[in-house]
Amino acid sequence: MSVFVIIYYTLLLGASCLAAYFNKRSAFLLLFSLTLVSFVLGIVGGVGALRAVAIAAGLLALAAMVSYAFREFLIAIASHNMAKELRTAPLTAAFGMFVIFTYAIAGIFAPWIAPFGEAQVISSAFAPADENMLLGADQLGRDMFSRIIYGARNTVALALAGTVLAFTLGAMAGLLAATTGGYFDQFLGRMSDVIMSIPSLIFALLMLSIFGGELANDTTSFWLLTGFAVLVGLLFVTAVAEGNVMSWIIGLAIMVGVAVAFAGGMLVIFNPSEIILVLVVAVIYSPRVFRLTRAVAGNVVVMDYIEAAKLRGERRWYLIRREILPNSAAPLVAEFGLEFCFVFLLIAGLSFLGLGIQPPTADWGSMVRENATLISFGELTPLIPAAAIALLTVAVNFVVDWMLYRSSGLKV
Amino acid sequence: MTKKKDVLLKIRDLKIEGYSDETWVPIIKGVDLTLHRGEVMGLIGESGAGKSTIGAACMGYARDGTRISNGSIEFDGMELTTATEADRRMLRGSRIAYVAQSAAASFNPAHKIIDQHTEAPLQYRLKKRLEAQEDAMELYEKLRLPNPQEIGFRYPHQVSGGQLQRAMTAMAMSCRPDLIIFDEPTTALDVTTQIEVLAAIRDIVDEFNTAAIYITHDLAVVAQMADTIKVLLKGEEVEEAPTKEMLDNPQEEYTKSLWAVRSFESPQKQRPKDGVPLISVRHVDAAYTKGEKILDDVSFDIYEGMTVAVVGESGSGKSTTARVITGLLPPMKGEVLFKGTPFPPDYRNRTKDQLRQCQMIYQMADTALNPKLKISELIGRPAQFYGGLKGVALKNRVDALLDMIELEPSQYYNRYPTELSGGQKQRIGIARALAAEPSFIVCDEVTSALDQLVAEGILRLLDRLQRDLNLAYMFITHDLATVRSIADEVVVMQHGKVVEQGPKDDMFTPPHHPYTDLLLSSVPEMDPNWLTTLLEERGIDNVGDAAAARLDPKDPKLTGANA
Structure with a gap:
């Protein structure tokens, strides 16, 4: 039993009990069924599987937090009427807007953001990622x-x-x-x-x-x-x-x-x-x-x-x-x-x-x-x-x- | 409260809130209600008073966007506010039933009436399908629907509105509930049809000793139906008393004002002796493409500054006449004269000035005003279009028009129609017509979608505008109370023909044409015994469609035999 596993189950069980105590039905059901699934997963997949679950949950939480913050940001800078509309946006819509916003920035400022030109050959074909190339090279050695x-x-x-x-x-x-x-x-x-x-x-x-x-x-x-x-x-x-x-x-x-x-x-x-x-x-x-x-x-x-x-x-x-x-x-x-x-x-x-x-x-x-x-x-x-x-x-x-x-x- | 029996429904300090503009606003502010078994209670009040919300709350139901925030609703010893959704659902349909305003919109058009009728008894396993069907036919017979054996096997669109409303009442009865909630069941019906529905509802509620809550804004109707009346205003109770007492001796100011509504009457004007009529409809026949003839040899005149009311039940060709005059439906035969010169039959061939002279106010202000335009543009556009006004002149004109319809210009200038109440919307509709500076306005059922108090305000406004601006109105309506208060002349239509026309006072004094007589006698009166008396006089089977069908079209006019 590694420390990670102990913390993992403690957190899940504690959160489930809290949810049950405060009568949050759907949250409790979600947390506790996750706990039950984790028991099986832990036995079958070991620590690695639990770690994957934790990372997935963390990513979800990260996306949710980003979306929430982005929505609040939009509400803060928008005009009164716009802000009223935006407040009705669910987190998923805020997430969507955030992604579109990021893509728009990447597209508009591509020549300044991208470290190399789009047709520039800088290394050998299929070179792996290094400190120079974030994602490695393609079949012709372009970034x-x-x-x-x-x-x-x-x-x-x-x-x-x-x-x-x-x-x-x-x-x-x-x-x-x-x-x-x-x-x-x-x-x-x-x-x-x-x-x-x-x-x-x-x-x-x-x-x-x-x-x-x-x-x-x-x-x-x-x-x-x-x-x-x-x-x-x-x-x-x-x-x-x-x-x-x-x-x-x-x-x-x-x-x-x-x-x-x-x-x-x-x-x-x-x-x-x-x-x-x-x-x-x-x-x-x-x-x-x-x-x-x-x-x-x-x-x-x-x-x-x-x-x-x-x-x-x-x-x-x-x-x-x-x-x-x-x-x-x-x-x-x-x-x-x-x-x-x-x-x-x-x-x-x-x-x-x-x-x-x-x-x-x-x-x-x-x-x-x-x-x-x-x-x-x-x-x-x-x-x-x-x-x-x-x-x-x-x-x-x-x-x-x-x-x-x-x-x-x-x-x- | 003649029958002192055990309490069926007890509501104490009910508070309901609605969600709007991101806050919870109180809709019902602490209402108490006690209903005994077999008692019929009438809930009245203008729209927004919370009648329907209370009606829904009696089933423990809060509509989308509302919540019950406080109070208790006790149905036959069971507390509904804390009951689980499953428990509440077990009550609905079996022990509490609901009859909606528009049966046509509430029936599922894809299933036969009887299948929808038997759904509840089958669901609650009270009866087998065949038993339930037989029971349905019995109920249909009790409610005096024609062909009770067969009518249930039709689809909702194959049945007339009045019959559908009765079928819906029968459906509510299918599980023999303890309580039925009627939410404005006759508001959408003609007077002649309304009677048969009222009589049917009253009989069946009596027979099964069902308690009922009858929601309406029509006092005369509630007087026929209810044992006690509760008056509501803006989510609060004004007063409650047994029907007789309430009608004879209302206590509160607001109730008195409701009772006084029907008193408005504008003095009757006479036709000018000489002079050309402003609008003259001459021998008009009209039909929609390849359909049956809707209008058959219709002729009447409208003089300057006068109001001509066109009455008749729905389908009698009132609105079609208006469409012929405005040019939306070119007639097959005959013509429309404006000050003696013929109007081009199609509105597309009319000049800007001819279009300007003849404006229209619609029944449903909701659909008659573009929801995406501001009030300033809605009213300003005709002034800009016909008068070529711009900038400050346009703004001044809009302000003047808003003043004319008694709305504060600065407050309404930049608002959208959806932010207004029904009466305010109708006023904007009037302002839009006035903005064109017309000499003639077609008012198509302008008050029938409104509450009495609001409708009264609209009628007074129209009357004042007529005097100030010398307007002529063609007033299409099926409500004879409206005719009585505003018309100078009356045209009665039936099956696309003019059956009688003349000055108002002549129309309301006998002898009448038999159809006019039927219309007149079908208007509910405030007397609680009116329905009973009428049914005794006419006979139980001689109301509504049946009575209309019995009229002999060849009956020589004004025989007086039927009166």
């Missing part, structure tokens, strides 16, 4: 830690851009379909059915093999981007102009200008193959957003206040902007979080297959693939980028859960 940091920037930025584009297209189309109805609604609905009927991964592979390779150059991606922007812009102009020829002409002129500027801007940030990836993702995911938006907006459109606004003679753009959108925002925000996870996983998956982000750009999906051979030597290195993906997905879902809970209008 794993630096690549993870850069990966936060590349993968997350791409996923974010893809989701935002998918949302602009899908939400705008959904709102228009809900307010206009009739053939327009039918047409958009069937279009989305067609896109959704193709399995998304296969569709992505198809599109990427068409536009990848030869076609992945500045000119093609510029025109593709402009085309996409014009499509979204057309929806906007339809919503705003409403049958007036002059406003159509003005709207179209502005729209073309904005589309070209947008395409130029995107080309500065991303390279051509990444842009094609983003567009493919946006096209694949927009029908889902369209469906959700149309359903949510469809429920809002039948409300009396919409009728009142219509009777007032309000134009469609005002209806969408001031009456419908604010009332369907909550589920859309939650959906945004969910879709972001799916897009993120899709991009990671495509990179794993070698079709997503092209080397030497650091990306978590391709890092898993490149280091996959190490798994057979019992090394955990390839699991680190995988864990980074998993952690972000879990974190986003925690936050989304909280938002869904709030938007469903449940109290206490």
Whole structure:
């Protein structure tokens, strides 16, 4: 019997007795069943197993404390209304926000945080961790830690851009379909059915093999981007102009200008193959957003206040902007979080297959693939980028859960 | 308290708190209640008085976000506040039953009525399924539901609202409970339907000698049902007395004010001798797409500064008429004239000025106000839209409008509709209509979702605004008390036809059209014997749907034979 084991059982039993004495039913049940399990574990697994349990509990407690402190921190710095909302956040949501916050910092300040460049070869292949390299080296001898940091920037930025584009297209189309109805609604609905009927991964592979390779150059991606922007812009102009020829002409002129500027801007940030990836993702995911938006907006459109606004003679753009959108925002925000996870996983998956982000750009999906051979030597290195993906997905879902809970209008 | 029997339910110093804005706020502030076996107690008070909360507490139940903080609830010798959840659950359904306000929303639409009825007896193993079904049919017969053998095998949506409410009462009876809690069971029903539900409830409660707590805000209804009446205000008891005594001789100021509500009456105005009607509906037929004809040759006139009340039970085409006038539903035939010139039938073809002239106030202020907009924008938008007001001028206009509806501008300017009470919301709805500076407002059941005191305030406000601004109202309602207090002219509708129209005073003096007569005689009166008398006069089977069906549509108008 080591000292550790004695302390371990003393703590558990003492805590269980205290919980029982103070009538904390659920805490007592948890602690005491853990004690009982520990008896068995101690006999079967020895001190090592108990130590693992203690470490796991410690990690959980650490995460809980960090989340709690982070939530209090946010409440302290937020405005009054925001603080009120934040106080309703459960610890899981606070944990999610903390993780997202950390990733954001890592992504934004990657060049300053990472000790080496993302493509910089600094040692031999698969070198183990030393005081120079926190997580060792990958298959070409590049610093794993630096690549993870850069990966936060590349993968997350791409996923974010893809989701935002998918949302602009899908939400705008959904709102228009809900307010206009009739053939327009039918047409958009069937279009989305067609896109959704193709399995998304296969569709992505198809599109990427068409536009990848030869076609992945500045000119093609510029025109593709402009085309996409014009499509979204057309929806906007339809919503705003409403049958007036002059406003159509003005709207179209502005729209073309904005589309070209947008395409130029995107080309500065991303390279051509990444842009094609983003567009493919946006096209694949927009029908889902369209469906959700149309359903949510469809429920809002039948409300009396919409009728009142219509009777007032309000134009469609005002209806969408001031009456419908604010009332369907909550589920859309939650959906945004969910879709972001799916897009993120899709991009990671495509990179794993070698079709997503092209080397030497650091990306978590391709890092898993490149280091996959190490798994057979019992090394955990390839699991680190995988864990980074998993952690972000879990974190986003925690936050989304909280938002869904709030938007469903449940109290206490 | 004529029947002195053993005490069934004893509540002492009950305090309930609700969670809002991160603190526990008291909702019920120490209420005592004693209910004997077979006694019916009426709980009345305006909304927010805590009637339903007490009703739920009688089952030992605190709704989500509330908690019972103090006091004792003793049901037949068993203390409910300290009982375990499992023990309390054993009572519910078997010994205490609950009848909710909206039966349509409370039945599960996916199961047949009788399956839901027999659920409780089967759950408590009181009866076998077939026995329970036979018992259900017996109860249906007692409650005078049509086809008692068959009606239970329908789904809830295949049954009318009044019948569903009775089926729910039958369901509450399925285990022969000691206590039934009725939470506003007839509030959502028409007057003609209300009678049959009231009669049915009263009979069955008498027959099984069940104790009941009857929650309502309608005094006339509670007068028919209750042995004793308890008046509540903001979570505190105002007074309690036997029905007769309470009606004849109320003690407290608040109770007296409740009784006085029905006294408001605006003087009847006469049509101007010459002049064009402001709105003139001419021979309008209307139907929703490919459906049956909802309106059949409807014509009436509304003159400037006058109130025309359109009455009739639900489904009679009142709201459809309003939709035709506002242009939401272009008519199949006929036209709507505004000051002698035809209005385009579709609102989309109307000019901004035509739209401005004709505004609408809705029944449900909850759904009629965008919950995400501030009051300032809700009211300010029409002023901005039609009048082109901006900046300070807009703010001044909104302040003036808020003053007009008797709300303090500085306090409400930046609030959201969800932070307001029902009556305040309805006032905002009125302000929004006024902001357009219309000459004609359609009021669609504006007071039917409100308590009497609040509704009274709204009616007075509308009346004052009419005098100040020379507005014309089309007042859609099924509540004849409202008609009596505010209307100048009345249009009675049934099955999409106008059956009678004329000045108010003529309408309320016999002889009537038989349908008008049915409507008029169905309005509950404060006399506790009213229901009994009425049932004796008409016969037990001649109320509600049955009576309406019995009216011969070819009956020559104003025969007076039925009166």
